[in-house]
Amino acid sequence: MTNSDELTVAIISTTTMNTNTKSLLDDLNWKEKLKLPPKDNRPKTSDVTNTKGHNFEDYCLKRELLMGIYEKGWEKPSPIQEQSIPIALTGRDVLGRAKNGTGKTGAYIIPIIERIDPNKNAVQAIILVPTRELALQTSAICMELSKHIQLRVMVTTGGTSLREDISRLQEVVHIIIATPGRLLDLVNKNLAKIDSCRVIVLDEADKLLSQDYNHLLDELLYSIPNDRQVMLFSATFPLTVDDFIKKHMKQAYEINLMDELTLKVPTRELALQTSAICMELSKHIHLRVMVMTGGTSLREDISRLQEVVHIIIATPGRLLDLVKKELAKIDLCRVIVLDEADKLLSQDFNHLLDDVIFHLPQDRQIMLYSATFPLTVDDFIKKHMRNPYEINLMEELTLKGITQYYAFVQERQKVHCLNTLFSKLQINQSIIFCNSTQRVELLAKKITDLGYSCYYIHSKMRQDHRNRVFHDFRTGLCRNLVCSDLFTRGIDIQAVNVVINFDFPKLSETYLHRIGRSGRYGHYGIAISLITYEDRFSLHKIEQELGTEIQPIPKQIDPSLYVAEYQMSGENIGEKQQENSASASANKNS
Structure with missing residues (x-):
């Protein structure tokens, strides 16, 4: 197909869409004639179902926008949308x-x-947004929702062709989705005119308000009108958000739906x-609060x-x-907490803890x-x-909701076995563990060669790279993650329903x-361990020490043991796990 053919097809497609849109705008039964995607019947967690019962039509949105929303498959607003949309429509920060x-x-x-x-x-x-991947993902949603309005959306990020951006900016652009550095570069060169822009959004604001971007944001905001609307969205906010609010926002309406964060x-x-x-x-x-860890700027x-x-x-x-x-003056510190204490009390950290505690007052907790x-x-x-009070809830906590298997x-058969598991299991997201950083990278390459999407993370990677991999996996940009034991402690990614001990x-x-x-968090999952002849003693020992059966x-x-769509009530799944365990015992004894 030639370029002129493609242009003809695009014009015909746009003309057809415009005709269909106009006919639906005048139709009282417009909703029944939309091309809706299949209904999503999967169980949903309360953070998206605990709504006030609003409909998108309650916000008096344009019919063209409502058509895009429903054709995207969005049936009702989620809690964050219920709280944000009506406020944002008024122009308030x-x-x-x-x-x-x-x-x-x-x-x-x-809005x-x-x-x-x-x-x-x-x-x-x-x-x-902080990354090109998120920019593209956001623009895709934006274009789907606005397809009946014919808005022009542009994505511009670092690491891409500046010439293409300049060419795009000669055309009509209504919305720019960008990383801060590239947009500021275009603004400073007088290529991107943003003096008529009255809405700016910071998505993943915790990253954008870090030291990497803070000064860039200041410069951008000084380039747009004073009567602008500023919106910040994120799962977490660093302390720098206070400075940003004081400097750039006016009586911001605060929405906080983070009650269930546990990390x-x-x-x-x-x-x-x-x-x-x-x-x-402690926000009120x-x-x-200060975070300090190795591998970051001492200055x-x-x-x-x-x-x-x-x-x-x-x-x-x-x-x-x-x-x-x-x-760091800690002579007035009277409380010290060791979280994930089993790791902190290992040989790696033990002498360090002795030194730290030596610098604290005697009447510490x-x-x-x-x-x-x-x-x-x-x-x-x-x-x-001194006389510590002991709390032990491990009889109920350890392995609840997780069905354990070994193969x-x-x-030399491990990779083939893993390929078979990928093809047979209904994986939402999976984590695959290796015992060394070298094996992590080798396995990730083999999984990618097999045609599966795969990231990897281990302790020898640069911190900023680890942060990005963790963030992208957590937001669902990749299905499989290969890692070392860096990733075993406290990380809460509820989409993971399969863990594999490679x-x-x-x-x-x-x-x-x-x-x-x-x-995680009351959901069910499975854990599969690949056992070699040399591992058989470790398998038996771990079963005995944990009082469990693999x-x-x-x-x-x-x-139903690990796929949300098939899951019954928790009691029934518990019964199903017991049946499987009894069956396994019978097989062992026979």
């Missing part, structure tokens, strides 16, 4: 916190489309998640410590380094939290704690933390 995957994009795109004049040849809205420590990822919870819970008290930590800090969330090595340099405790906890208790294989662990606590990545994998795995 909005500060929205909600979990990923709950409709944040629609919460700002719908933007409603307020744009398609007949005005000017950039009327800017949406800033923990001792890697940097877990430290950041813990700080997010801490800041949300104005506590100052930034030193700078932050010159200000007021009430709570430090840290990895042991970095904190001790700053304490010994007399930069110490709290330890973990799913498992190694023997070293006894030494720590004797040395540093005996030879080492390499079987030696320790029961490692096994427990690994398979706990499935079956069953031989059946030819067919019941989807």
